[in-house]
Amino acid sequence: xxxxxxYPSVLRRLESEGLKCHYPNGGSFGFxxxxxxxxxxxxxxxxIRPEMRAIARRVGEPFESTLADWALRAWQRILxxxxxxxxxxxxxxxxxxxxxxWLPELLGKAGIDSGLLIxxxxxxxxxxxxxxxxxxxxxLEGLLHGLKGSDFVLAFPGRRTVCTVHxxxxxxxxxxxxxxxxxxxSIRSL
Numbered sequence: 001x002x003x004x005x006x007y008p009s010v011l012r013r014l015e016s017e018g019l020k021c022h023y024p025n026g027g028s029f030g031f032x033x034x035x036x037x038x039x040x041x042x043x044x045x046x047x048i049r050p051e052m053r054a055i056a057r058r059v060g061e062p063f064e065s066t067l068a069d070w071a072l073r074a075w076q077r078i079l080x081x082x083x084x085x086x087x088x089x090x091x092x093x094x095x096x097x098x099x100x101x102w103l104p105e106l107l108g109k110a111g112i113d114s115g116l117l118i119x120x121x122x123x124x125x126x127x128x129x130x131x132x133x134x135x136x137x138x139x140l141e142g143l144l145h146g147l148k149g150s151d152f153v154l155a156f157p158g159r160r161t162v163c164t165v166h167x168x169x170x171x172x173x174x175x176x177x178x179x180x181x182x183x184x185x186s187i188r189s190l
Contacts, residue, residue, distance in 0.1 A: 001111040001132075002110055002111055002112055002126050002127055002128050002129075002132055002135060002136075003126075003127050004112065004116060004117070004124050004125070004126060004127070005084060005124060005125040005126075005127050006124055007025065007120070007122035007123060007124045007125075010027075010084065010086065010123065010124065010125045010155075013157055014029055014155060014157075014162075017157070017158070017160055018031055018032060018033065018160065018176065019031055019032075019155075019162065020032045023088060023089060025090055025121060025122040025123065026087070026088055026089050026090055026122070026123045027086030027087050027088050027089075027090075027123030027125070027152070027153040027155075028088040028089075028123075028151070028153060028164075029153060029155060029162050030162070030174060031160075031174060031176055033176070034176075035160075035174045035175055035176045036174070036175055036176070036178065036181045037052075037055055037172065037173065037174050038055055038056070038057075038172075038173045038181060038184050038185065039052060039055060039056030039057070039170060039171070039172045039173070040056065040057055040059055040067055040070060040170065040171040040172075040173075041056050041057065041058050041059065041168075041169075041170050042058075042059060042063030042064070042066075042067060042144070042168070042169030042170060043063060043168070043169055045168050045170070047168075056170075063144070063169045064141045064144035064145050064169060065141055067140070067141075067144055067169065067170075067171055068137045068138075068140040068141035068144060069137070070171075070187050071137075071140055071154070071163070071171060072133055072136060072137040072140070073187055074173075074183075074184055074187055075133070075136070075156070076130070076133060077183070078180055078183040078184065079156040079159045079161055079180065080130065081130070081156065081157065081158055081159065082127050082128065082129055082130075082156075082157055083127070083128050083136060083154055083155070083156055084125035084126065084127055084128075084154065084155040084156075084157065085125065085126045085128065085136075085139060085140075085143075085152060085153075085154055086123040086124065086125045086126065086152065086153050086155070087123050087150065087151075087152055087153075088123070088150065088151040088152060088153055088164070089123070089150060090120065090121050090122050090123050091117040091118065091120040091121075091122070091123065091124065092118060092119060092120055092121045093121075093150075094150060095114055095117060095118040096118065098149065098150045099146060099147065099148075099150060102142075102146045103146065106139060106142040106143070106146065107126075107139075109135075109138060109139070109142070110126070110135050110138070110139045111135065112126055123153075125155065126139075140154075140165065143165050144165065144169050147165065147166075147167035148167055149167055150167055151164055151165060151166050151167055152164075152165040153165065159175075159177070159180065160175055160176045160177045160180070161173065161174070161175035161176075161177060161180050162174050162175075
C-alpha cells in the first residue's frame with residue numbers, strides 16, 4: 001500500500017537535491033539552477049508558448065490513459081525507486097475546495113484514507129514503491145481525468161527529476177540529469 005510522507009521530510013529531501021519550493025508548504029518544486037524541460041501533451045492547447053511547443057510531444061487518445069502509461073514506463077525504466085505524488089498547492093485545499101467531488105474516492109482506490117490528508121495545509125507526499133506500479137498508474141490516470149484547475153507533482157527522490165501533472169492533461173518533466181531527459185525523449189507508445 002502507498003504511504004504518506006510528512007511534508008517536513010519531503011521538503012528536506014527535495015531541497016537537499018537542489019529543488020526549490022515555489023509555493024509555501026506546497027508541492028510545486030523546481031530546480032534553482034533550471035534543469036531541462038520536456039512536455040507530453042494531450043489535447044491541443046493554444047496557451048502553450050511556441051518555445052515550449054518545441055520541447056513537447058503530443059500523445060494519442062485516449063490522452064489520460066496514454067500519459068499514465070508513458071509515465072509508468074518512465075518511472076519503471078528510467079527513474080527506479082519511489083515516486084511521490086503531491087498537490088502543487090496543499091491537501092486541505094484540494095480535498096475541501098479544489099477537487100472534493102472525486103479526489104477522496106481516487107485516494108481510497110489507491111489505498112489512502114483521505115481523512116489523513118484533509119486537515120493538512122501542506123503537500124505531504126503519497127509514496128508509491130515499485131511493486132505498486134498499477135496503483136500509481138490508476139491514480140495518475142484519475143488525476144489527469146479529474147483535474148480542472150489544479151496541478152499535481154510527481155517527484156522521484158534521488159533522481160533529480162520532477163514532473164508537473166497539469167490540469168490541461170499534460171505532463172511537464174524537469175530534470176538536471178541529461179540521461180533522464182534523453183531517455184524520456186525515447187518513450188513511445190506500445
